[in-house]
Amino acid sequence: MATLNRRNFLKLVGAAGMAAGLPLAAHGGSHGNAAKARVVVVGGGSGGATAARYVKKLDPAIEVTLIEPNPTYHTCYFSNLVIGGLLPLDRIRHGYDGLRRYGVNVVHDMIVGIDPVSRKVRGESGRDFEYDRLVLSPGIDFKWNAIEGYDEAASRIMPHAWKAGDQTVLLRKQLEAMPDGGVMVLVAPANPFRCPPGPYERASLIANYFKGHKPRSKLLVIDTKDSFSKQGLFQQTWDMYYPGTLEWVRAADTNGGIRRVDTGTMTLFGEFHRFKADMANVIPPQMAGRIAIDSGLADDSGWCPVNRRTFESTIADDVHIIGDAAMATTMPKSGYSASSQAKVAALAVVDILNGREPGTPSYANTCYSFGAPEHAFSVTGVYRLEEGVIEQVAGGVSPLDVPQEFRRREVAYAHSWYNNLTHEMFG
């Protein structure tokens, strides 16, 4: 016999309430009669903004609050184009007024605690936010010192630029300041991490900048892996455009990549190798955003286990976790994935709050990478739920053997991808 836990209890009460045409949860005070239920979304990035918008759109009677510390959001996608000098920073900046216009209550605060029993989250400001359903999309945080010597202070000298904004600007400024003939090292992390093709797109666009502006400079990519996403397509690009400028060093050649850095002498150490650099971009190992870790919502892997049908946490009731923080294997950690998961979760949240069984999910991912300003390629995936697992049923990467016109078209479609994806998130 199953015990009647709080979740089952709530479900029973909820179902009975719906059948009688009553609001699911009674709220006193400021919520009045208008608010049917309260959804709080933590994190106003790719996953959170999409989830907030769609919960509100799918059921306007639900009160939706989005909590995000920053007044603007810089997308990581296209930040490599900013770093490569192809776009200005404001091209990847988005504000929250669009979401406000759609009726989302946007609050700038940093959540420091989650109490799933009394169903509230606490802001750094001291304010509490009560919810019936919580959606968490806090992105990633870094495992400082997993590479010895690489901590937050070190990231101001050797930027990661794996969260966009100040770090993007810092890396760009260093590139501009580096003398011609300099050596730059880019450290690529082991799987799993945010945006698997990201380090190689960045390497390509930095090499493109060197070629045009600092032709005697070199970029060394020291990898923690022996293979990587879209590898054939990237290596084809590198042979076409950047021979002599960009060199990729697989993990086997350094016994596992970089283990230690010294920002004082700008040296990066493998087990037996040392690299002296004029500039370094260190992309460290990652984990779910700190709030998820501190609230006990992640497992030993550092990522959050979820029910893939609804993205409900398997650890806490009434909490959905989406985006990079969630374990949504086999989907890659991407902005498009985060948006797709946000839609699955938003539909599930609205179904649950209306006493309906969540429907069958469908997931998708499409990401473009630039190898050069007029040369892009894509990876795509269509996914469905099979026995609790997200299985890829179709997709793959752009073909290798195509005319240049194909790559140019993918540049045009990459820009459309960016515009439509962010328009959907932020209006």
Place this chain on the structure above:
Amino acid sequence: MKRSITLAAVLAAVLGSGSAWATQPPSAKMLSLNCASCHGYEGVSVGPATPSIAGMSEEYFIMTMLDYKDGRRPATVMDRIAAGYTEQEIEIMASYFASLQYRPAPQPFDEVKARRGAEVHEQSCSRCHSENATVAEDDSMILAGQWKPYLAFSIEDFNAHDRAQPRRMRRGMVELSDEDVEALLHFYASQQHHERFMGQ
């Protein structure tokens, strides 16, 4: 493919293993949201190249997706994507997008070329693409107000004989000069009056 899914549904029901939702297709909303991140919120693309698919005729949507799925139509990415959906799912998406309001793209165009393009359209295209190519009932794409790069790619594919077209269309297209084609693109791009598309 379709049959095996139906069979699986029947089996699941008969055997009582797994709940019914597991074999039901995703809802129209769920499926169509997968398209929105590239083709735009509610199927209206903000460009610069991906076409809007709101208001597309059901028949044309289904034909297009099946052509992509079976590799009959040249594509950069849509062939890889279409392969992920069953015919039933494609039909569900088709009826959903057909119900959405098409909106012409706000984009620059050249007035002189657009005027010349209107003549080219009248002469060579209007018999099939009726009402200035603003309607979905022709069972082709709505061309008017569509993003120009997309239209240009499509014409390139037709002219390279990569993409199938009615014999009548091929005959008409070979007679067009590069300037005619350019003018035509500007004419379609110039069609930006929302009211012409209402009720699509």
